[in-house]
Amino acid sequence: xxxxxxxxxxxxxxxxxxxxxxxxxxxxxxxxxxxxxxxxxxxxxxxxxxxxxxxxxxxxxxxxxxxxxxxxxxxxxxxxxxxxxxxxxxxxxxxxxxxxxxxxxxx
Amino acid sequence: xxxxxxxxxxxxxxxxxxxxxxxxxxxxxxxxxxxxxxxxxxxxxxxxxxxxxxxxxxxxxxxxxxxxxxxxxxxxxxxxxxxxxxxxxxxxxxxxxxxxxxxxxxxxxxxxxxxxxxx
Numbered sequence: 714x715x716x717x718x719x720x721x722x723x724x725x726x727x728x729x730x731x732x733x734x735x736x737x738x739x740x741x742x743x744x745x746x747x748x749x750x751x752x753x754x755x756x757x758x759x760x761x762x763x764x765x766x767x768x769x770x771x772x773x774x775x776x777x778x779x780x781x782x783x784x785x786x787x788x789x790x791x792x793x794x795x796x797x798x799x800x801x802x803x804x805x806x807x808x809x810x811x812x813x814x815x816x817x818x819x820x
Numbered sequence: 821x822x823x824x825x826x827x828x829x830x831x832x833x834x835x836x837x838x839x840x841x842x843x844x845x846x847x848x849x850x851x852x853x854x855x856x857x858x859x860x861x862x863x864x865x866x867x868x869x870x871x872x873x874x875x876x877x878x879x880x881x882x883x884x885x886x887x888x889x890x891x892x893x894x895x896x897x898x899x900x901x902x903x904x905x906x907x908x909x910x911x912x913x914x915x916x917x918x919x920x921x922x923x924x925x926x927x928x929x930x931x932x933x934x935x936x937x938x939x
Contacts, residue, residue: 747925749865756915756929757865763923800865804924807879809855809867 715739715803719812725820730791734815736784736801745805748777748786751814752797760799761786791817822846822928824916829933836906836937842899842916842930849897850874853919855926856890856901858912858935866912869901870919884910906937 716739726732736746744764749757759768761777764784774789788795796819801812828840840856856868869890870879878890889902899916913934917926 745923749926751865756931757926758929759925759927762920762925762927768927802865802925807870807924808881809870809924811865811867814864 714808715742715806715810717801717803717810717812719801719815721815722813723816723818725818726791727820728791728793731787731789732791732817734786734799734801734817736779736786736812738782738784738803741781742803742805744780745803746777746779746784747802747804748775749800749802750795750797751800757800788817793819822918824918824928824930826914826916826930826933829914829935831936831938832906833939834907834937837902837904838906838935840901840903840914840916840933840935842901844897844899844916844918847918849892850894852921853924854892854899855917855919856899857915857917857926857929858910859915859932860909860912863912868914870924871899903935906935908937911935911937 718737720735746764748761751757760771765777776787798814798816800814823845825843855870871890887905891900913932915932916930918928920927
């Protein structure tokens, strides 16, 4: 199975900051990575697919990059609504697997 | 708009069974692959099972293989998860999710239904 290692597990930041979350795959997965945002008590929401494609309706301050085994999610100009937990997911192979999550907290 | 509404969760004893349902609306259900994903309390996301449009291809996570059965009814736009031999570690919120037409990521999720396995 492909392991997705996400870091950091928790991140504290101020409104207006630029934050970066990293996901590392245990083997090559091209650009078959998606990123999700989950708020407490809610279902996850798709933000990014194919490593860097922004889902319709998602603010442009969210961006993704990477290929192969290293991927990043960047949130520029962090807004109050962005404080949540973020997950990466690989979809190159079954079983589909997620990273452990990164909780973005208010500093 | 796309809506996925899960039901059927609840409290069940270890070794028991439960059947989850997911009612889909707002899109042509038979055109999409579907999946179940779960999240244990305070934990991350775990993919559980996948079913193709016509149910001719099905996958399961090793953790549920042989105990869970995914199925669908394209006439009634519904997805199901039959769960048998339930264990404490199956306790989680179970989400049904639609798989994008182009690749196996999840573009729409239901609100989830909680399954608690406890004596």
